[in-house]
Amino acid sequence: MSWSLVAPQLAKDRPVVAVDLAGSGYSQYSERYSLDDQSDLVLGVVEALQLDKPTLVGHSLGAAVVGAVALEHPDRISGIVFADGDALPFDGREGEPPAVASFIARTPYALSLYRLGTHWNWFPRRIFDAQCGSVCHGLHGAKGDALVDAWIRPLRQRVAEEAMLDTADRPMLHLTPEQVRAIRVPRAVLWGEEDATGGGSREGAERNLGHPPSATVANAGHLSMVADPDGFMRALNGLLGRMTPAG
Incomplete structure (x- = not known):
């Protein structure tokens, strides 16, 4: 759902597919959430839809997923974009679950806390606002409230509860x-x-990728595609024409 503001604009010039990774959105509860599982899922979408060497854009944790596809199946894609993600574990750790998330997932009150956080949109809205940055064009007014509700709605499903608590206690991708x-x-x-x-x-990210073309979304935070959908789209369109293979 985080791509719902940008995807329609991008789709005016090219086919666009947004993928719910396993354990998120309305995807089925599979108990298979490793990096290999997620990259296989993305490749499976490419094959099932017969996409001809698409460019993969991975936001945040998704950078690791598209990076894994690029490593294992470079001949199936045209390129990758790391958006607000460097594909590495946080703080130099070796990918262990975040301590707070892991603790919550293991407590007997985990499900109650999860339901409390997702039952009302007030708390998620504050998180999204904080992650937007100085501007948050995508979440203005009633339309923004409806968008937050659309994002949170799948998290209220029983299978989503199981998946979120499961993934919280696993190493990060x-x-x-x-x-x-x-x-x-x-x-x-x-x-x-x-x-x-x-x-x-x-x-x-720039150093490890060999200083490829890069672009900035002004005044945007981590949710750059929500903070300024038009600015994100312009930046991405500009990058797609400048991408080159590693030397």
């Missing part, structure tokens, strides 16, 4: 710096100007 440096397909980096921590390090 990530690549190693060596794996990112091994990516050879055309690639680019797109980052919100005010996103300092949400998806890792922009400088690290």
Whole structure:
């Protein structure tokens, strides 16, 4: 759902497919959430829809997923874009579950806390607003409230509850710096100007990818495609024409 503001605009010039990774959105509860599982899911969508070497854009944690596809199946895609994500574990850790999330997932009150957080839109709205940055064009007014409700609605499903608690207690999806440096397909980096921590390090992403073309969404935080959908689209369109393979 985070792509719902940008995808229709991008689709005016090209086919666009937004994928719910396993354990998120309305995807089925599968108990298979490893990086290999998620990259296989993305490749499966490419094959099922007979997409001809698409460019994959991975936001935040999704950067690791599209990076894994690029490593394992470079001949099936045209390139990748890391959007607000460097594909690495946070704070240099080896991908262990975040301590707070893991603790909550293990408590007997985990389900109650989860339902409390997703039952009303007030709390999620505050999180989305904080992640937008100085501007948040996509969440203005009643339309923004409806969009937040659309994002949160699938999280209220029973299977989503199980999936979220399961994934919270698992290692985060990530690549190693060596794996990112091994990516050879055309690639680019797109980052919100005010996103300092949400998806890792922009400088690290650019360095490990060999300083590919990059673009900035002004005044945007981690949710750069929500903060300024038009600015994100312009930046992405500009990058798609400048991407080159690794040397």
